[in-house]
Amino acid sequence: MKQYISQLGIFGHEPLFGSILPVGQINLPDEDRFREMFHGIFQRRYYTNHGMLAVELEDSLCRLFGTRNALVMTNATICLSLICKALGLPTGGKVIVPAFTFAATVQALTWAGLEPVFCDVDPASHCLTGDLVASLANGEGVCAILGVHLWGNACDVSGLQHVAAEYGLKIFFDAAHAIGCTLDGEPIGGFGACEAFSFHATKILNSAEGGCVSTNNDELAEKLRNLRSSYGRRERVETSIDGYGRFSEAQAALGLISLEDFPKNCESNRKKIKLYSEGLASVPGIRILSPTPREMHNYQYMVLEIEESTFGLSRDELVHVLKAENIHARRYFVPGMHRCVPYNKQFPQFVEALPITDSLCSKVMQLPSGQRVTEEHIGDICLLLRFIQEHAAAIKGIL
């Protein structure tokens, strides 16, 4: 461990870790299990078009979500765009959405011919609330609310549903982070018209790339099946446009292996989050965004807010210092979607309208997590963060 600030990587000293510790789960499958599953695919010679592994994965996901339907698709961005068409949201319609989210949430709306109405978020949960959404729900052309369960913590579902009901809006959720999480004990997956999950490699359940839509609405599910492909649909249903969201047997194989590993990976994540939380508890200027208590959680993200005035360094300075130690912490979300092209040009009214989002965008970061990060790594990272905070003034002076 470092004893003098001159030993920091940023001042030319060797990094704390010999290899890079990234953000994101990147949980690789067991190699033998991988070979076994792919051998089966080659034996069957069935490669895509809603094969038996895709069907098996969908059945397992229905059980996990407790929903009547789970539809696997190419990726979560495509899920969100196809949902907009399945819900019949009109071209040019407006959708209330947070700007404090990953780019995909908003970009998926744009490809579906919709406009975002950016809503600020709650500073504690980082998510939309009914009160925040209510002030925008009466706007001309608003047709839907897209809530995001950021970091696996449910947004204010009942508040949002209340507003949706009052104004006659459709409501659906970006649950990319939230597989295996609950709200009041109910699995995320069954809320709103439908919910979209991500199986990207950085997620706890991964199929390399992939995603899934869960819903209890059979009619909506059938529209989505038709939009995805003619394979796997149960009946032919007219939609305003055709789409493409097929999920291969290779993706399904990876998804099934990952689902087998899911309880083990959740438990491993839970231990790591606990270690981080204990190790950072008394460090001034660090706020840990904890998983919602008394709920099931996947614990896949270690999210911090850095308060520059008390920590002594800005979030960006800290990320810079950590990177030189091979700790590839990441800033979230930079920039906020309201300040991103093309939205900052198309909808300039939002650029200065989201103070909480702007504040979070300047102080939120994630620490490394997932398979590559060991409990020893976490101990060292916590000690290092404490060391950096204690010497923040000196470090800042040299920076």
Next chain:
Amino acid sequence: MPKTTLDDCALWGGAKLFGEPKPTSGLHRPSEDRFFAYAQSIFSSRQLTNNGPLVRQLETRLAAMHGTKRCVTFCSGFMALLITVHTVALPGRSEVVMPSATYRRMADIVRWAGLTPCFTDIDERTMGVDAAQYRQRVTDDTALLLGVHPIVKMSDVTGLEALSCETGVPLIFDSVEAAYGTIGGKTIGSFAQAEVFSMHASKFINGFEGGYVTTDDEDLASKIKRVEAFGFKAQDVISELGCNAKLNEVHAAMSLACLDEIEEQIGHNRNIFDCYEKALKGLPLDLVHYDTSEKRTWKNIVVRLQDGWVFSRDELLMILQSENILARPYYSPPLHIKDGVVVSLPVTEAVTASSCVLPSGAHVSETDVADIATFLHFVHAHRKTIKARLVQGTLA
């Protein structure tokens, strides 16, 4: 079992000619060892997606195969087309000139890009797009010329390149069915602003799912590469509207394994084509021929029903499909009819109504072709009685 009486036909209670369906799809199965050798990289690089080493290797090899500076891979041919149309189309204009006899989602791809399809007729001789027809359709509102190669012959790409040059309207090609081919010795993939291919399991390169674009335009390739990954120019820097259309590393491993075996696949296709050519002789079914002076995959078996063939295209498909011969209609219904667009496209309507695609690819052997052809000869020999039964069945 060869059929001897009408009651041996599956339509009338006989056993199906094939126990397993015989598709028109490529479905090439690469050597498992080869696939696992490529896939090993996933475990060493710990990268499953996001422009990993296998995707980069695949893009380099595909660019070399097509003789272009760049190749960008995608999660599907659909997304490859959508992003290419979106990126290349002239801003501020709304129409895309395209054929109606093509991939059934093509018009909707154009609509996902916020543009309007403008359908043109095809060339009777090639069954492909016709530069003269495109010329008539170009207006001040034309954003893009979207050419498509038909599934056996080649479209007049040089005619369209000249039109693009003259009008300043960019040209891209959907060349999935022409992959590997040449025109005047120049490789498909190296024409137009960009050419787009699918790597769906049914196509020339089986990547489970996937697609790619080839181009000599470095700026265009870089832009497309950004658009398919959320528009990121660098970490935390988004430079334009993007989405997610990335190819993952497992699909890339599969594509690379298949790419190693293309000559083997083409050898098989050629044998199958030759078998059809011999075995269909004497039937009023016109097998559409490949140009033997150029490189071709020889994969697709298209027949056009001639005078003297008494069955309609749909009757033929019904008879064949009942026997597990999964023959398919040729781009039918064409898109203008599917979408209810009123436009006169007589050649498109005639060609699509009278053509069908017969089984080929990895699941079809030379013996299968002989059995299919024997069955077609049987159907033709008993045409009067079969037709009578079909008519009765229809009336009943």
